[in-house]
Amino acid sequence: MVGNARNLLRHALAASTAPTGSLILVACSGGPDSLALASVAAHLARSGNYRVGAVVVDHGLQPGSTSVAGRAARTLTELGLEPVSVRAVTVDGRGRGPEAAARAARFDELDVAAAELGASAVLLGHTLDDQAEQVLLGLARGSGTRSLAGMPAQRGLYLRPFLGLRREETVEICRFEGLEPWHDPSNSDPSFARSRVRTMVLPYLEDQLGPGVARALYRTSRILAQDADYLDRLSQESYEQLHVIDGAEILLPEEELRSLPPSLRQRVLALAAVRLGGEQPSFERIRATETLLERRGSAGPVQLGGGVSVHRQVRGKSVPQGDPSYGSLIFRNNRALPQAVGAAQSKPSGATGGFTGRP
Known part of the structure; x- marks a missing residue:
């Protein structure tokens, strides 16, 4: 089991851009998944192939969170990880749920830590069970291919x-290594949809449909990830061929x-x-944007979120038929300065209509 986990980490690093000898960081909460990952990464560090450190993010959402973060940091130091950085964050829940807000704050801080410490990769401890839960939640929301593909094995530094490892296997790794992980009480809190999927929905499906549901959902995510990658690449190529920048607008x-x-x-369109x-539009x-292409009814605008609207240009005296805006859908960010558009074009976007978010 430990040997399999070590091989998974080696393969992940070999497929990444992290050069041998560089610093990699483990994002560790002190829970069994991330603690097991830290112990496996520590073995890798002892082999001399990489330098391994860790980041512990204290969200401050539960009583005693500072103590939990400190305990995790001490365990990581005892494992031989260096540097070990504890980062306290403020979770801003305005306009989003508590889980999404905590996730955003966590990744923002991990981005900062990786930049400050010069890390070439950040390791996350998500397991096969987490992926299965993600797919089920996507199905419940009626999501598209990219969302049902679940969490990517690699995105940028992450x-x-x-x-490919079951959650119960990370618990066994901790037991084998003599580690005492912290168990987050929110993981069994029924007020969170993910917790209900974890403690009620998946066990019920396994009971009614037989064992193997989690692995089947994981397998589905891998198949859909390949499809989504291909479609994203084609759509990126189509976008680059079709779009025209006209001042502060995209045509x-x-x-x-x-x-x-x-x-x-x-x-x-997305x-x-x-x-x-x-x-990322829903x-x-x-x-609603596609209905503009039918040339029936309203010419827009359709609000896409984040200040962006799209409308169909209607030909009139001020818009001759030869004008590039005639016969086009015009996208405009009503909040942005005109010069921001050119800058936006130089930034690669991982969002290509798959309706998904951060790493």
Whole structure:
């Protein structure tokens, strides 16, 4: 079991851009998953292939969180990890749920820590069970391919080497290594949807459908991840070929958009919104945008979120037929300065209509 975990980590690092000898960080809460990952990474450090440190993020959401973070840091230091950094964050829950707010604060701080410490990779302890829960939650929301693909094994600096490992195996690794992990009480709090999936829904499915449901959901995520990667690549290529920047606006030609398959067209439309600094549009907002291509009824605007709107240019005296804006959908960020558009085009976007978020 420990040997398998070590191999998973080696394979993840070999597939990454982290050079041998560089610093990698373990994001550790002190729970069994991340503590098991830290112990496996510590073994890798002792082999001399990498330097391994850790970051413990204290969200301050529970009584005694500072003590829990300190205890985790001491355990990590005893494992031989260096440096070990404890980071306290403030979770701003305005406009989002507590889980999403904590996640955003955590990743923001991990980004800062990786930059300050010069890390080439950050290891996350998500397991096969976490991935299965993610897929089920996506199904419940009616999400698209990218969301149902679950959490990526790698995105930028972030690696998830344990996605093929069961949660119970990380508990066994901790037991084997003589580690005493902290068990987050929120993981069994029924007020959280993910906790209900973990403690009630998945066990019920396993009981009614037989063992193997979690692995089947994980397998589904891997299949869909390949499909989503391919569609994202095609939509990126289509977007680059079609879009025109006109001052503070992005134009996409209607005729060419109509000729695209729906799966690509919807991703191209979403890309335009994201490139303008807007939010990743929902499927319903993208479908509303597609109705503009039917040239019936309203010419818009359709609000896509994050200040971005889209409308169909109607030809009039001020818009001759030869004008590039005629026959196009026009995307505009009503909050952004005109010069922000050019800067937005130079930033790679991981959001291409898959309706997903951070790493």
